[in-house]
Amino acid sequence: MLEIGTQAHPLPHQDALYILLHRSQVLVEQDNQFLIPFTHFQPNAKMGAVYCGQWRQKDIFVCNFESIPKGFDEIGLRELLFQQDNDSYLLLSRAHQLATWNKDHQFCGRCGTAMREKHPTEHTKICPKCTLRHYPRISPCIIVSIRKGDHILLARGLHAPKGKFSNIAGFVEAGETLEQAVAREVREEVGLEVSNIQYIDSQPWSFPHQLMVGFFADYTSGDIAPAPGEIDEADWYHIDDLPHIPNSATISGQLILQHIKHIKS
Ligand SMILES: [Zn+2]
Structure with missing residues (x-):
């Protein structure tokens, strides 16, 4: 390690x-x-x-x-x-x-001064003029597998190839908890309400600096309504009859496999 x-x-x-x-x-x-x-x-x-x-x-x-x-x-x-x-x-x-x-971070984002020196023990650059610190950016994103009985929700984003489905995911907004971000993204992307939001796992996703935070949630109410311009299609799939899902090396694939195991247990 x-x-x-x-x-x-x-x-x-x-x-x-x-x-x-x-x-x-x-x-x-x-x-x-x-x-x-x-x-x-x-x-x-x-x-x-x-x-x-x-x-x-x-x-x-x-x-x-x-x-x-x-x-x-x-x-x-x-x-x-x-x-x-x-x-x-x-x-x-x-x-x-x-x-x-x-x-x-070649220049200070506040005053524009060139950033030459790195900190001796931390990954931070301190502006020599205004002392603003510049750390590596880490952007938290939630990703959630939603259950309704023996079915899970899978969606296909606008840019995903035909037939390739995944979980609902999105960036955490400023001032929001992770659980609030899960509930909001699910509402915005597919028009559903969820409850029992449980943290499962996380994975750095360096494209360029996301931290994916994975959850399970249970369906509460609503009819699937894919957000125009974001989701092309979304549906409930029986856990024994899934379409093409992401590689199990990704947190998205892992969440789906773990959720199936959990539902069957
Ligand atoms: Zn500065």
Whole structure:
């Protein structure tokens, strides 16, 4: 497991391993190896290395490259993430989110001053002029599997391919609890009321910085009314006769499988 720790962040060094990004792609060696030794690439001043923590006694850094160094292939973050076990998934997610933070906070959002220095022990940049702190952005999103007897609700978003169904999900609004966000999103997207909202699990979703927070809920009232411009179709599906659902490496797929198990028990 990645150790985040509170010690001073080291500078990039030769015994560390590096995760190299190129736009939203990850640079890999043979067999999609994404932890790259220092001697395998040409470090440069523009790569903006960010310390991610310790992994199996090795310091890990993430860097951004503007072009692909010789000898590397690139692979989409999403594709690579879903080939990993849970620990590697979390490491890659963290690396990508920290690189996004470093890239997106070049100037202070309040006064526009250039942000040069990183904090020695935390992932925060402090504006040298107005002292505003800039942390990596984490955006909570709820995702919910809704039960009605032996059926669960599945919906297809506007941009999802035909025949591919998933749970209701959406961003938490400012000043809202997670449970309020679940009730509001379900009401807005499919016109239903739910109760018995229970937290189940969470998963970082680095596209670019969501934290998916998964729930079960029970149907209370209402008829399905898909929100125009958001949901193309939604319906109740018997747990033994489901359409195409998300990969079980995603929290969406996991929630559905766990909910079925729960309903059958
Ligand atoms: Zn400032």
